[in-house]
Amino acid sequence: MNLNLQWTWFHRLGSPRWFYQKTQRWLPWLSFIMLSLLIVGLVWGLAYAPPDAKQGNSFRIIYVHVPASVVALAGYYLMAIAGAVGLIWRIKLSYMLMRSAAPIGAALTFIALVTGAIWGKPTWGAYWVWDARITSMLILLFLYIGVMALRHTYSSHEAADKASAILGLVGMVNVPIIYKSVDWWQTLHQPATIKFTGAPSMHPDMFMPLVVMIVGFYIFYAVSLILFTRAEILRREYRASWVKQLVTDKLAEK
């Protein structure tokens, strides 16, 4: 009895309908917080933070680059864990989250790579160097694209979801190994001039806007994930009566 009580919330959480209706109410709030954080962070970082002693104003791209990289990496874990939850408890919603997380994560990884390249030119004198972090991000992009591409192998949603979840888990075991290997490879080859200007040694005036931007990006991630998942729910549950009701209501409004 007690056990039942404890688990009802979990199963309700797994219901696409519940998710769709709840997020409808969350979305305006989340979007508001996201917009204010991003605007505050960007204006603060781009206009008010002091210029870097060595890099001048070019360092300001950090306010996009670092948040995108951080969230892209965290997004991979979220995707893999969502897949694992789907495999273990057979929750449809969690597969939908996993599927939605892949393109968002891939896009963020891509943004991180592009901003990194743009930043690299004035700082290191080259758009691309085989730095440990850049290389790991590139591999992460391939992992994301792999998860997205695998889906088309299977004709049924169910099998495609499971296969992506398995691949996500295999990738999750590998991400730390890849990261460490690339790190080690980097120390082996020791390029002479390239060094990351350390983020921990940043002045608080520069660091605070970065924190704001990172939190803003996390909420941006949550908002996009919710939007993608809502679309995915409608796409997959179009036969459900509540979706039909939703559509007829919308049409009646017009």
Added chain:
Amino acid sequence: MYNYLSGGFSAYLYRDLLLGIRNKTDLVKPLIFFLLISALVPLAIAPEAERLAQLAPGIIWILAVLATLLSVERLFSDDLQDGSLEQMLLSPNMLILPILGKIAAHWLMIGLPLTLLSPLIGIWFSLPVVAVIPMILSLALGTAVLSLIGAVGAALTLPRQGGVLLALLVMPLYMPVLIFGSATIQSAVDGLDWTAPLAILAAFLAIAIALCPLAINAGLRLAKNG
């Protein structure tokens, strides 16, 4: 009494080896690929011994990765087509030992010959003699990891039979093996301690033997149903 557990391993090992020996072209293809591309490298770069020796560790490993990738695609697809995969999947148990048996056969037919051929490539590329033993050891361990990881990709892409998708799935996962494999040879060339990267390759192999069959088992069951 017949031992069902180890029987699964040896039966599939024996069967796949027999199939491989009877169908020799499939066996020889990756090896010819390995040799051909190795012969192209000096032509494309330069015939100077020094430069080739510098590039050799990396090139040997890239070729090993490509040759394994080329062959791993067929690991389960033939069985799917002739129905024997379904036979294997009838078992209600986890198929860990049959899968390991098939992968062991794959390694014996692809990884081991590559390993044995590699000294020849080493001579072509003027690899220092001190690096030959590390190269053989790193390839022996590393190609086994490549077979295991490749089999995960092959199982997951079974409905569409691999191709570029298989490469896309598997290549990122091959990266650590590639790094430590060529690092083993490179360390030996530079006169450093090469046992450390080799030990890491061995650790990869241990993890891969433990975890890959689980993913392959799940992937194969999906492929049959999906």
